[in-house]
Every structure is written in C-alpha cells, then in structure tokens.
Amino acid sequence: MEELLKKRFDVARLFAKALAGELDESEAQELEAWLRESPRHAEEWNALRREIVAGGAVFDLQREGKRMVEKRWRKFERQTRGRQRILVWVRYAAAALVPLGLAFWFLIGWQPEAPRQVAVAPILPGTYKARLILDDGRQVALDSATHVRMRELPGVEVKAENNVLVYTNGDTIVEKQVKYNTLEIPRGGEYALQLADGTRVWLNAGTSLRYPVAFSGQERRVELRGEGYFEVAKDSASPFVVSVNGVDVRVLGTSFNVSAYSDEVVTTLVEGKVLMRSQADSVVLVPDRQGVWDGKRMTVKRVDARNYALWREGVFFFEDMPLEDILDALARWYDVHVFYQNAELKMMRFSVEIKRYEHIDTILRRIAETNRVRFNVNNRTVNVYK
Amino acid sequence: MGMAIYSDRDFEKFFREFYPAVYAFLVRYTGDAELAANLTQDTFLRVYEQREQVESIEYGKAFLYTTARYLYWNHRKHEKAHQNYLKQLSESEEDDYNFLEEVTREETIRILYAAIDKLPPRAQEVILLNLEGKDNNEVAESLHISLNTVKSLKKSAYVILRKLLAKDYYLILLMLLGE
Numbered sequence: 073m074e075e076l077l078k079k080r081f082d083v084a085r086l087f088a089k090a091l092a093g094e095l096d097e098s099e100a101q102e103l104e105a106w107l108r109e110s111p112r113h114a115e116e117w118n119a120l121r122r123e124i125v126a127g128g129a130v131f132d133l134q135r136e137g138k139r140m141v142e143k144r145w146r147k148f149e150r151q152t153r154g155r156q157r158i159l160v161w162v163r164y165a166a167a168a169l170v171p172l173g174l175a176f177w178f179l180i181g182w183q184p185e186a187p188r189q190v191a192v193a194p195i196l197p198g199t200y201k202a203r204l205i206l207d208d209g210r211q212v213a214l215d216s217a218t219h220v221r222m223r224e225l226p227g228v229e230v231k232a233e234n235n236v237l238v239y240t241n242g243d244t245i246v247e248k249q250v251k252y253n254t255l256e257i258p259r260g261g262e263y264a265l266q267l268a269d270g271t272r273v274w275l276n277a278g279t280s281l282r283y284p285v286a287f288s289g290q291e292r293r294v295e296l297r298g299e300g301y302f303e304v305a306k307d308s309a310s311p312f313v314v315s316v317n318g319v320d321v322r323v324l325g326t327s328f329n330v331s332a333y334s335d336e337v338v339t340t341l342v343e344g345k346v347l348m349r350s351q352a353d354s355v356v357l358v359p360d361r362q363g364v365w366d367g368k369r370m371t372v373k374r375v376d377a378r379n380y381a382l383w384r385e386g387v388f389f390f391e392d393m394p395l396e397d398i399l400d401a402l403a404r405w406y407d408v409h410v411f412y413q414n415a416e417l418k419m420m421r422f423s424v425e426i427k428r429y430e431h432i433d434t435i436l437r438r439i440a441e442t443n444r445v446r447f448n449v450n451n452r453t454v455n456v457y458k
Numbered sequence: 459m460g461m462a463i464y465s466d467r468d469f470e471k472f473f474r475e476f477y478p479a480v481y482a483f484l485v486r487y488t489g490d491a492e493l494a495a496n497l498t499q500d501t502f503l504r505v506y507e508q509r510e511q512v513e514s515i516e517y518g519k520a521f522l523y524t525t526a527r528y529l530y531w532n533h534r535k536h537e538k539a540h541q542n543y544l545k546q547l548s549e550s551e552e553d554d555y556n557f558l559e560e561v562t563r564e565e566t567i568r569i570l571y572a573a574i575d576k577l578p579p580r581a582q583e584v585i586l587l588n589l590e591g592k593d594n595n596e597v598a599e600s601l602h603i604s605l606n607t608v609k610s611l612k613k614s615a616y617v618i619l620r621k622l623l624a625k626d627y628y629l630i631l632l633m634l635l636g637e
Contacts, residue, residue, distance in 0.1 A: 073554070077523065077558070078520065084566040084569060085623070087566040094619055112555070116559055116562070120563060134482045137498075140478075140481065145473055148502060148503070151503060152466075411511060411521065
C-alpha cells in the first residue's frame with residue numbers, strides 16, 4: 073500500500089501540473105502512460121478535471137480546513153504538552169494522595185489526550201473466501217461454508233463447493249452470448265476456480281479475475297489483477313490469454329504463475345510454453361524461466377518454477393527477495409500494514425520458506441533471527457526497525 | 459535527502475501544511491464535518507507519537523492518510539459492531555481503490571491550492587479562471603483588463619507556478635524555514 077500511495081503522490085503532482093498547464097514533455101508521457109494503464113485511471117482524471125472546470129467549489133473543503141488550522145494547532149499543542157504536564161502531576165499526586173490524584177485524572181478527562189485504545193481483531197492468516205460478481209452486477213459471497221449452484225447461461229452450470237468455483241459446460245449448445253463474471257479475493261483470502269474450458273486457476277489474496285462464463289471465438293481471454301496460478305486446459309485451436317497490466321501472457325496449454333500486484337508482471341513457467349507480450353516488448357518462456365515486465369521492458373531469469381507456485385500449497389517461499397516484497401505478501405495474506413523505520417530496510421534481501429497458515433509472529437521471528445532487522449507488531453501494523 | 463521531522467517546530471509546519479487536506483479527505487469519507495475534525499486531530503496525534511519513524515515527508519504523508527483511514531474504519535467498526543465482519547472484509551479491495559482515489563484527489567487539490575494561494579492576487583484570479591477553461595479573451599472580459607495584461611500576468615504566474623509545483627519545493631521550504 074505504501075508503494076501504491078507513493079505512486080499516487082507522484083500522480084497527484086502530475087495532475088496538478090497538468091491542470092496548471094505546467095507539464096513538460098516527459099511528465100506528459102508519464103501521465104499518459106498512467107492513464108492508459110486502466111480505464112478507471114482515465115475515469116478518475118476526467119472526473120477531477122470536470123470538477124475543477126466547474127469552478128472554485130473543489131477547493132472549498134481544504135479552504136475550510138485552512139481556516140481551522142490555527143485553532144486546531146493550538147488545541148494540538150495543548151493536547152501534546154498537556155499530556156506531559158499531567159503525567160508529572162499524577163506522579164506527585166501518587167506520592168502523596170493517590171485517590172485524589174486519580175480523581176483529578178478522571179475529572180480532567182483523559183480521553184482526548186490519549187489516542188483511544190481500541191480492541192483490535194487478532195492478526196490471523198488468510199482463509200478461503202471470495203466474492204463472485206455476476207454479469208448483471210449481483211454479488212455472491214463465497215467462503216468454506218458456501219455451497220451454491222446456479223446457471224449464468226443456458227447449459228453452463230456454476231457450482232461453489234469445497235472452496236472451488238466450477239463452471240461446467242453441459243451438452244446443450246451454448247447460444248452466442250457472452251457473459252462475464254468476476255471473482256474477487258480480498259486481502260486475507262484465497263480461492264480456486266475451474267473455468268468452462270476446464271482450465272484451473274488458484275487465486276491468491278488481493279486478486280481479481282474477470283472471465284467469460286463460457287468461452288467462444290478465437291481465443292480464451294481473462295483479465296487478472298494480483299496473483300494467480302493457472303493450469304490451462306489444452307485447446308490448440310484457441311489460445312488462452314491472461315491480460316494483466318497491459319501485458320498479454322499467451323499460451324496453448326500449460327501451467328504457470330502470474331504475479332502482478334504492482335506495475336510489474338512476473339510470469340513463472342512450470343511446464344509448456346508461453347508468450348509474454350506488451351506493446352513495447354515480448355519474450356517466449358520455457359519451463360523454469362521467469363519473465364519480468366517492469367513497465368518498460370521484459371527480462372528473463374532462470375528459477376526453480378515450482379517454488380513460485382508453493383503458495384497454493386500453503387507455503388510462503390521467498391528466495392533472496394527484497395524485504396519489501398516479502399512483507400507486501402505478508403500484508404496481503406494477514407491483512408496488516410507495514411511501516412519501515414527507513415527506506416534502506418526495504419532493500420535488504422532474505423530467503424524464507426515457511427507455512428503460510430502459521431501465526432504472523434512465527435514468520436517475523438524467523439526473519440528477525442538473522443539479526444539484521446527487528447519487528448514490532450502494534451495493532452494491525454508491522455513496524456520494521458534496524 | 460532525508461528530511462525527518464526532528465523538532466516540534468518541524469511538526470508544526472507539517473501539521474499546518476497537511477491539516478486542510480486530511481480534514482477534507484475525512485469530510486468526504488464521513489460526510490460529517492465535526493467528526494472529521496475530531497478524527498483529523500486524532501490522526502495527527504498518532505503520527506506525532508511515532509514521529510521518530512517519519513524519515514521523509516513522503517513517508518509522513520503516507521502515514522497520515524493511512525492513519526486517517528484506519529481511524530475512520532475503527533470509528534465505523536464501533537458504530538456497527540454487529541455488522542457482518544466478513545462483509546466488511548470483502549469490501550476492502552474496493553475500499554483500497556477508493557482510498558487511493560481519494561488521496562490522489564486531495565493531494566492534487568492541496569498542491570494546486572497551495573501553489574495558487576502564493577500567487578499575487580491578480581495573477582491568482584487569472585489562473586483560477588484559466589483552470590475553469592476560460593481562454594485569454596474571456597479572462598480579460600470578466601476581469602475588465604486588457605488582453606495584454608492577461609498575457610503578462612499569466613506569463614509571470616507560470617514562472618512562479620513552475621517553481622511552486624516542483625517536486626522538491628516543499629522540502630526546500632521546510633529546510634529554509636527549519637534553519
């Protein structure tokens with residue numbers, strides 16, 4: 073989330089400059105590229121622009137905030153300084169007259185000084201859960217207790233059972249009608265899916281996949297955000313395409329993992345052959361190779377591919393990975409936030425292999441055993457120190 | 459350049475610079491100005507408590523908005539303690555996107571507003587009308603000034619804006635004031 077936010081701060085500056093007519097050429101290209109990334113980006117930009125053009129009202133809330141600053145800062149000073157004074161007071165009172173001290177403590181109203189202590193849900197590993205969004209927008213919540221059967225198209229049965237959502241193409245000839253479903257996996261979730269062509273997909277936490285209820289036409293195309301492991305059913309007449317962050321991962325029949333949580337797309341091939349293609353570059357992968365798209369170009373690495381699919385067997389596997397990537401994965405799985413004492417920590421590299429249904433502390437302790445880094449878990453935030 | 463918040467004076471500048479944006483962000487989340495003001499105050503208190511960790515303004519900003527959203531969530535959880543927890547979880551993906559969208563919106567407005575606010579009054583008017591999509595002729599007409607005056611006001615405004623909108627502007631400002 074922190075990286076996404078930083079990217080957004082850059083985007084905000086580009087927005088502001090664009091609105092003021094101060095973009096230089098490379099910034100204009102940068103903005104253009106970001107807008108092309110997703111239709112939602114373009115939508116967002118247009119909505120904001122419309123608001124600005126509509127007049128000064130867009131500034132109203134911040135203008136109001138600005139008028140409040142003076143008063144609010146003085147209050148803030150009272151709150152932070154007041155706390156130190158009260159602590160001293162309580163100490164004296166405790167020495168002499170404990171009950172009076174306490175009475176005072178309650179009377180002055182401690183509440184605004186101390187950020188409220190709130191009961192926080194314990195940090196638990198992810199479980200089987202997902203949200204199915206049907207073509208007409210209706211939503212179905214899925215978890216391990218859900219058993220659902222329905223029909224999205226004549227002849228196609230949809231069934232959720234034992235943590236897998238299965239689409240079965242019956243004998244009936246399917247009419248030429250394309251309907252799309254989307255399966256969304258929240259942070260702290262995972263779920264599996266079998267598509268109408270028999271392709272099996274495992275989806276990791278913080279992922280969404282959009283796919284046709286029944287495939288028709290020249291290719292079998294699905295859209296991914298996040299991470300999924302695909303076992304594609306063979307159909308030499310109709311290639312299977314995973315469309316992700318502007319990259320097409322194109323295959324005939326094979327098993328591979330695609331991870332695309334940030335702007336990167338990382339495809340790891342277990343068997344078969346895939347073509348990874350963007351507008352700018354393309355590579356062909358053979359087994360035990362990993363193709364990485366960094367938004368500009370493709371590079372290929374040699375890896376032990378099975379390790380990159382271990383997550384669906386309940387194992388976290390990180391080999392010589394930056395701490396940031398490791399903790400990002402933990403954050404999605406345990407639904408926590410991560411804060412770093414300083415940015416250098418993010419670059420430190422670690423190797424870890426551990427069961428992902430363990431308590432988060434077990435995993436953090438394992439990393440901390442190297443004595444290079446320390447963790448402190450507070451509420452739902454993991455703080456990282458040197 | 460690492461720019462941490464070392465002293466209370468630094469924190470004051472940080473507070474003054476970002477208070478309006480965080481407040482606006484929370485008003486949009488809560489739809490309640492009083493609640494938003496209280497949550498904004500709590501947000502800054504939390505960040506203040508952990509200010510040693512804030513190693514850059516970027517980080518401090520991320521910390522601020524994340525904390526603001528977290529406090530808002532907490533507030534809602536208390537309000538609707540009985541509401542289905544799973545339902546809230548399944549909403550969190552969409553919520554993440556909305557969060558990023560809202561932060562981008564407030565940051566854009568903050569940067570723009572701060573920059574325009576520092577222009578001389580006449581140039582300010584020209585730029586604001588310009589933002590609304592008016593061309594030079596229309597601007598001249600609505601401000602009752604000549605086309606040439608509009609042009610020269612715009613020219614000087616752009617020179618100032620360019621400096622104010624540069625990425626490191628706030629850092630430089632902080633440093634100069636911090637000495």
